[in-house]
Amino acid sequence: MIKAQVYVFLLCTALIFSCNKEEEQKHKKPNILFILVDDLGYHDLSVTGSKFYETPNVDQLANQSVIFTQGYAASRVCSPSRASIMTGKFTARHGITDWIGAKTGTNWRSRKRYDKLLPANYVQNLPKDDITIAETLKSNGYKTFFAGKWHLGNKGSYPEDHGFEINKGGFHRGGPAGGFFSPWQNPKLENKQKGENLTIRLAKETANFIQQNKDSTFFAFLSFYAVHAPIQTTEVKWKKYRDKADSLGIAKSGYKMERVLPIRKVQDNSIYGGLVETMDDAVGIVLKTLKDNGLDKNTIVVFTSDNGGVASGDNFSTSNLPLRGGKGYQWEGGIREPFFIKVPWLKSKVTETNFPVIHTDFYPTFLDLAGIALKPKQHIDGISLKPILEGKEINTDRPLFWHYPHYGNQGGEPSSIIQQNGWKLIHYWEDNRLELFKLPSTEKDEQNVVAKHPKLAKQLHNKLMSWLHEVDAKFPEKDTEYDSIKDAKRDFNIINKKLKSLEKNRLEILSKDFKPNANWWKSKITKD
Template identity: 60%
Template structure:
């Protein structure tokens, strides 16, 4: 007996043989270049409003395509969002609700955070029964290529196991284990020369694949997925880029303090980190290399380019890299800073440069949208929570529909176990520690400063019902109370964080900005091949 996925793949193979006779007479299918940044915040691009970071190449995608100002990742941390792009399903449905590797249940206590809840178990790899986006593209005649961060399972659940013909650098790790300069310590990325930049290497691998499989010559379209490890910590850059941004920060005036205490951790309030800024620019340089190659190869007029991020910028936890203000919070948080992303789609001949849409959209929508743009039949049983954005790209509207986030975990950045629903302008957050709910009108209060739950009880009830109807329908998992919870221990832990961590972070921030900053005396190994 064949599974549904096997039947779909078999049907695709048969269809391909039939297509080969007539394809030459048809308009060639568009190529797709999907660029996914890691941990890049909504305001971490100059085209999105940053006056500190400089990103001319990524800006160009926005300027030539449609910018979705209410574009969202499917989760506030990476693995769930990435799984949602691949499957078109919200995390509560596919079951990867935290970054793969995060502790659950009683193991959470080992972190000594003394929280009220024990996080539930979650799925630890992308389900092989799903027909993923790359598999659907392959079925429709596309060559498929992946480069960069995967983080959707260990060996046996790598990119090549889910529809990609080629995998360069994708494995179980969620961060650049060897750093951003070779040697990379990555089993799927060969070291070529010490000091080589990781982001540019991934770009060069993408360019090399496009050259070797040029659709303009082969007639076979390409789906290329460039998944940067940048700008995930550990943050690193070159001396030249650090110097550029250190001077820029000094000219703007260095703030006396850069952090405020959040619920669990300090949260960065300013964009003045010259190391992070250099890392952002290096990724932008790499994007520029790939965009230039499309022109050099004659592919730019028939290649859809998509750019987004997997979750909000890291304002707390990890490397405390950036500020997402005026959005509240950041990576790991239930607020807009944790889930709202740069979200750009450029379709030659369709999208008009500089167009903006305020339609709320999700990472789940890429799957059906790409199928639609490529003229491939929709697979609604697969991309169950996504909708095609083709009408919006054509200047039309979409019916209002709910977006759902389910993160019943604490994570590393200070967010709280919660579930979220957005419907129209309204956003409801349900907190699992105490069952409270917050309601925001994002049209008038994007910063989430004014909780309207007490004055809009009917709206709270409506959204609560819709949220939990969905969560129960997909058999979502929920956290449980920790029977060993001790409020005094948690209070003491939080007091230590504020007393000790805050000063450490402020000291580190000023160290990055000091004139004598010189990490490792070779800038994380970047000076080995310095020209």
């Protein structure tokens, strides 16, 4: 009799504890997991149309999310976009308009580019005056964690200086110093095992943080160095994608000329394919940790990229077609991104929307979903996307702005952009010419329709110029030492030499006996 009473008592206690735990979860602020991939193009995922790359884990996440088909990076290159995510401000407003480390002014001449303009100066550390999303969440009881690429300033402007309590791997460098396999050269991430993959390590560090803080409320920011150059993978993954390219049929030509540089027109880079798949493997590790710890139902998950895929310059890694351009470019291929937001407790019927959104929207959206008072003076260029996530509409014709008074390493030109009501106007600073596109069709077809809509173009241009001056944007200046002969010679060499070398390299990578070095970028453990 006594045993039975004890059993009933324990059962009741367990039920009460379970009910209390469920009630506590209901009233607990949501956890937030932000996954940012470096240089991932819009079409670099199976779920967004790639027939070559395989990304089952990200695809599954996308299928559980609201997919924003017109999701935009705040810039065509990394540092400005990252600063906009952190601050909720457009790039011309916070002042970081190029990747930190890029040369400006007369120093640009050392690149021997012979361009017409000298790039504008820009802010080179995330401004201290801005209250980052991490700082706001931390002040509202969140445990904050950062892993991976930072590239928002030098010492004194690292993640731990802007609201993140833990920093694993974030410092001033924009690429994976030492490569993607240990030993790497990262003062914020110790080497533990030779040959360890950096992308997987960052995922494990994030998973460990989640495991250790499962009873708290957390903001985990997983910022992969992948798929940034140098592109590296294992021999096994290279072979998988090399064989896949072969089975799909290797195109005779992989490149064509864009305005300034050659650009990749096919997805068949087997090294890059392996790099993308490893990123997907890493995402799977973190998502599994959420589920295993019962956190998947109370964790907002975001997946996006900081700029378009690298189709020119760097390693000419991928193709963004049918979107034009890629990283560094002013067209859709440079700024359209995978943009997924999963809010598991919202039973919205919306699975996909073409409402234009941008990086600055994350800040107010997170606060709104967490029941934290918005900070409109801080995230001034963002809006909360909570209504859309709930299946409602947002009635706004707000303009989106981009400002890049620089030359891109990948072929992009100094230009500024306004996009509103389905129209996109680009102003080029070299000669003040304009391009006007009706999205999405005309840019895919490379049809500049400015001559057909001069009144609209003028209205948008006036609005763009007015906004740039309002936020005290910095502009490029004419280079008084510009040499048109040297400029033309450089263009000639690109057309006549670079194209041939790229095609040769592409076929070498796809050959059956390709071998980059003895240990496959340190992924194979060899005897010292």
